[in-house]
Amino acid sequence: MTDVPAPVFRVADAADVPAIVALVESAYRGDSGRRGWTTESDLLDGQRTDAADVAATLGRPDSLILLAEQGGKLLASCHVERLPEAGYFGMFAVDPSQQGSGLGKTVLAEAERLARERWQCRAMHMTVIEQRAELIAWYERRGYRRTGQYKPFPYGDERFGIPLRDDLRFELLVKELPA
Template sequence: MDTAETRLTFRDATDADVDELLALIESAYRGESSRTGWTSEADILHGQRTDPEGVREAIESPGSRLLTVERDGRIVACCQLEHRGSYAYFGMFAVNPALQGAGLGKAVIAEAERQARRTWGVTEMHMTVISVREELIAWYERRGYRRTGRTSPFPYGEERFGIPQRDDLRFELLVKPLV
């Protein structure tokens, strides 16, 4: 049986990947294409998830890596890792919607955690998730992340991050010890 981990290549993104990564991220979270998978935010946010500048910043910023995942020469997933002292921040996580639900996301997050430990010697991984995304939070909890109850405001009015369709959005911090 073919597993999600077979034939995966992990590498750091380059500026040449920006357009393909942007298309992947948008397809995983927004619009009709996102509804193919289960991580869609299409019902709570319209507009864009990020922009070329946001992707480029994740690639080029010191202490940041945009981990790109390829299968058979095609980019199928990505995530940002950012070194923040004793912990790494995990964000901009996207898996091709047609490939969701088959273990690819689990393989990506496991590799991201391994690389953060190895590269920076961090002891925790942090991430923020929109608090109303209960199914997604439960998925992260099954991967060992815990809810902290600490929240931060959603950037209402900044269309660069999307157009909210509800007024109760906020980010919740999830944390996992990396041992």
């Protein structure tokens, strides 16, 4: 058995926007998303993100998109941002063909390291759709805790998808980061 080389990490730039959008859409929506376990296709239809949203994310101060590549191929990405009280982790996407390989754990750990070292963050925050029990459990196994704090889903704003049910909301998950 041959060892799979570790991914190469880098911070995205404007030229990466189309590839990021394609990766995020493939991981969360439509038939390609159903190949992996992170799909939201049973909860939401429509887009997960678009080029304008990704470009705006890259353009904000203290905000970046971390890319994981292997042999020049984009395998995973995530948004990392400095908040006043913590780092924020979001828009996490792993190529559906790579899900279950351990790549997600590696990317999450790198995002936490980056927030800790770049911005001296002592905690990481994220929001997850409450109905994604298996995804919340995955984050809990990596040290995140449910807070019981919720944010409403942005119904009526198709930039975030078209809801297929009327009870969606986000729960805040928090992890304390080691010094």
